[in-house]
Amino acid sequence: MVLLGLRNLFRAKTRLAVAVLLLALPAFLLLVLQAILTAVETHTETLKRNVDNSLQLRARGSMGHVNMQGNETILPQSALDTAIRIPGVAAVEQYLLAMTPTEGHNFAMIVGVNPGETRRLESHGEAGNPRIVAGRDLTAADRGQRVAVIGQGVARWARITSDNLASATLTLDLKRTHPVIFALERPPATLRIVGVYASGYVFGDMQLFVPIDTFREIYGVPEGISWLFVRAVSADRLPEVEAALRRELGEAADIIAPIAAAEFERTTTRAVRRFSAIGSALAAALMVIVVFFVTLINVRERTREIGTLMALGASGAGVAASFLAEALALAALGATAGAAVFAVAGSLVPGQLFGVAVSPFLPAQYKDALRGALAPAAGLGPSGAGWFLLATAFAACAGSAWGLRQVVKLSPVEAIRHE
Amino acid sequence: MSDRAPGNSQAPLVLLEQITKIYRKDTQEVRALDGIDLRIESPGMVAVVGPSGSGKSSLLHVIGAMDRPTGGEIVVAGRRLAALGNAELTAFRRNTVGFVFQTFNLIPNLTALENVALPMEFNGVDKRERRRRALALLDRVGLAPRATHRPGELSGGEQQRVAITRALANDPPLVLADEPTGNLDSTTGQLIYELLEEIARGRTVIVVTHAEPLAQRAKRVIHIQDGRLVS
Structure with missing residues (x-):
């Protein structure tokens, strides 16, 4: 009977063509929505993984710059040990910061870091890692060195240019002042410049990274931390780590929780999920409606034939199975046509649809980033493809259910007498 | 209650006792069969004749388990039909009865061969055997060369011969034909009469007909009027 159902699919070819086209549109929409969802979720995961699972701690009410007026208080060194013991913490990174006046620009930032750790740009941690454009980066061998x-x-x-970099030095005069910088009674320190980086923005380029123990020696800060970055093992563990840090260090430290990933997920990802769910439901409903009408027309047209099959010894369930097979095959053809269009236009449409239908509902700061994330990610992940197949099968079953019920309820004599 | 009628070597193939069939349409009640008592032995051809609306087709449908009577007892091939569930009635139709319809009722997108093989498919016969038996049956009515033709490519007479062949596919003891020549010209009808006559040599064929020549070939003619047997 299943085979008979599959053959019946091709009996009314014009109807089949129209039905396949009508099914292809929602199927295509389903795929596009799944692609958008996949792209946004991938982007969210990337944010969670790479950017935003670190908390920043500074001494309470202070910027933590060792020579900045009113902001010179730094965290006690013990904060590092406390933080590292907290469950869910993957790593801690300590920074020491100072400022030095410059000509042209107001000041430059002196940053003490452990070589090999993240070189965060002051106030713009989310801007990423600066890129070395000349010379080299700091290495473990530079610890304690004036480099x-x-x-x-x-x-x-x-x-300093790449031409004179090999012999370049820079002397820090710790007694120079500025409206926000006070003098430190420390000897000047000459540093050998081993590399130049580019950060992508003006203030980010006005920083100078030295090994942290060199910083301590130059600025006379044997212990203490300007900024402590605490990285959670995952963005999901952040709230737990933040709560523990507030409990353990809240008295001494201001804790700046990263909100980008959480905020992104709370606003954008959720909005896209909702949009995608509603859109997918509507697309699936459209598929259900098409299958519903096609099945109903088929049952009405073939009622007499159903009676004949029953007279020949087919059961109502068997006949219904043939109609179900036909509905499944029809939905599969529609889905295939939709997938074919998606394969051709799939890389263009998600971005367009996203711009028209989704981005008006998103926070402005995420729109461009997401549009960029969507462009190369028009494909479907395995879960997206799985949902698509499931939606297609669901549309076939739900759409044909009423027609199948009519078939099962039909008595042979009613069917055979049907005009 | 058992669906087997009490054992009797003289048991008829078809036994109807006080069969009534009432159709209700809105508040109107139509008594299509009204206390029919009938006993048909095997084999041979039995013609059921009567005016339009007299209950001929209703009688055929009740005997063929296409419809359940409103009252009375019906036993076919030793099975009490009232005691059978829907699945058993389906199996009964598959194995015990072959139907021939006035409008042939062939499945339009199947070939003649596939149409004939269909009841065997419902009966679980394997594909090769279905094909062999269907071809042999088509050959018997001279349609083996047309085996791969679809109904739309066959004449009315050829379609009815395919339909008769299909009715014989599972070798049932009873064939029920409802106006089998009603849609055919007299020459083609003559061929169908001969075919049914031949078939009736080995089994019981009950034919509902308006055609006097066909009724004359039957070994027994049953007259029905207003749902009652009149002779």
């Missing part, structure tokens, strides 16, 4: 990597803004100010 530095500078931003290209500092390099311009100090007239």
Whole structure:
């Protein structure tokens, strides 16, 4: 009977063509929505993984710069040990910061880091890692050495180029002042410049990274931390880690929780999920409606034939199975046609649809990033493809259910007498 | 209650006792069969004749388990039909009865061969055997060369011969034909009469007909009027 159902699919070819086209449209929409959802979820996961699972701790009410007016208070060194013991913490990174006046720009930032750790740009941690454009980065061998990597803004100010980099030095005068910088009674320190980085923005380029123990020696800070970055093992563990840090260090530290990933997920990902769910439901409903009408027309047209089959010894369930097979095959053809269009236009439409239908509902700051994330990610993940197949099968079953019920309820004599 | 009628070597193939069939349409009640008593032995051809609306087709449908009577007892091939559930009635139709319809009722997108093989498929016969038996049956009515033709490519007479062949597919003891020549010209009808006559040599064929020549070939003619047997 299943085979008979599959053959019946091709009896009314014009109707089949129209039905396949009508099914292809919602199927295509389903795929597009799944692609958007996949792209947004991938983007969310990337954010969670790469950017935003670190908390920043500073001494309470202070910027933590060792020579900045009113902001010179730093965290006690014990904060590091406390933080690292908290469950869910993957790593901690300590920074020491100071400022030095410059010409042209107001000041440059001196940052003490452990070589090999993340070189965060002051106030713009989310801007990513600066890129070395000349020379080299700091290494473990530089610990305790008077060496530095500078931003290209500092390099311009100090007239250091790639040509003179091999012999370039820069002397920090700790007694120089500025309206927000106070003098430190410390000897000047000459640093050998081993590399120049570019950060992509002006202030980010006005920083100078030195090994943290070198910083301690130069600025006379044997212990203490300006900024402590605490990275959770995953963005999901962040709330737990944040709560523990507030409990353990809340008295001494301001804790700046990253909100980008959480905020992104709370606003954008959720909005896209909702949009995708509603859109997918509507698309699936459209498929159900098409299958519903086609099955109903088929049952009405073939009622007499159903009676004949029953007279020949087919059961109502068997006949219904043939109609179900026909509905499934019809939905599969529609889905295949939709998938074929998606394969051709799939890389273009999600971005367009996203721009027209989704982005008006999203926070402005995420729109461009997401549009970029969507462009190369028009494909479907395995779960997206699985949902698509499931939706197609569901549409076939739900759409044909009423027609199948009519078949099962039909008595042979009613069917055979049907005009 | 058992669906087997009490054992009797003289048991008829078809036994109807006080069969009534009432159709209700809105508040109107139509008594299609009204206390029919009938006993048909095997084999041979039995013609059921009567005016339109007299209950001929209703009688055929009740005997063929296409419809359940409103009252009375019906036993066919030793099975009490009232005691059978829907699944058993389906199996009964598959194995015990072959139907021939006035409008042939062939499945339009299947070939003649596939149409004939269909009841065997419902009966679980394997594909090769179905094909062999269907071809042999088509050959018997001279349609083996037309085996791969679809109904739309066959004449009315050929379609009815395919339909008769299909009715014989599972070798049932009883064939029920409802106006089998009603849609055919007299020459073609003559061929169908001969075919049914031949078939009736080995089994019981009950034919509902308006055609006097066909009724004359029957070994027994049953007259029905207003749902009652009149002779």
